[in-house]
Amino acid sequence: MTAGQQIQESDVTGATVWLTGLPSAGKTTIARELAGLLRARGRRVEVLDGDEIREFLSAGLGFSREDRHTNVQRIGFVAELLARNGVLALVPVIAPFTDSREAVRKRHQTHGTPYLEVHVATPVEVCSVRDVKGLYAKQAAGEISGLTGVDDPYEEPESPDLRIESQDQTVPESAAALHALLTERGLA
Template sequence: MGRRGSVGGTAAARPAAPCERGATVWLTGLPSAGKTTLAFALAERLRAEGHEVEVLDGDEIREFLSKGLGFSREDRHTNVTRIGFVAEKLAAHGVKVLAPVIAPFADSRAAVRERHAAAGTEFLEIHVATPVELCAERDVKGLYARQAAGEISGLTGVDDPYEAPASPDLRLQTQGRAVAESAAELHAFLTERGLA
């Protein structure tokens, strides 16, 4: 990733991106909190501004990178740290990495932050703070309904723990707000940090 066209003296042919400083923006929150929707809305805006952006969607990672892992605490930790590893490598090469991943345990998120800090790569933890009642109402994947019917167990925030960040870099209150409004707040936050 990073700057393309730098071999053979062609770097000048490509306009410089507005900000080539990479970072990982980790969006944590309950299932159906709006993390992925928000990430893709922000990604579209950042790309339109010339930034190189990758979205590491938690569901896609589960399918292609963490296939075979279950939902035990240990497996969840492994999944999160794998995503953190990939995110840091991309961010270190100037990519804005958006990771809409539940990451329910504080120690797992801390491990990802520590990896970034050790590499000198920026990591921002964004808490998409949607109340569980609203998440259950949205129920994008039907998980809350299935849990209520007794078809599944271990749903994060219902019958499995979710450790909300005590002091995230930004806490986004999404209740009663349009996606565009939340995306604009997050974009403004990144702009303040010199990342947009």
């Protein structure tokens, strides 16, 4: 690698794009679609999938409000670190509480790192039909409780940078809308 290439890569602005929404809203699917598009154009991108983070970084945490907050803060720390180093961190994580998401936003502001919040605003009725992980069926059968948006709270973002209604558009259309926002902000 030449010195010119190193300078060029260090000039790349990283950012965190937090996709929040109910289980089975389409957050991870949209993030992975966008990541593929951006990688094909040479952009450094990481998808911090909530399920993978729970398995590897937040193992042992439950789903109490305190544990959910701790999980979101851990993910926010890793995302900001990646973004600060020129990576576009796509974070498809429910993050049901406004105060947890705001704490992550403030961490990014403290470091001068761009942060965008995207609300994948899929209605619970659509999510329960998609039921990618079988959570809604398990909740309905009484096998689990504390399902976000059903019997546990989800605080919708009041002013997200983008709201995606995934039930009204295809995955490529949703990813394109998010790509357009990133382009507009100089982050694509």
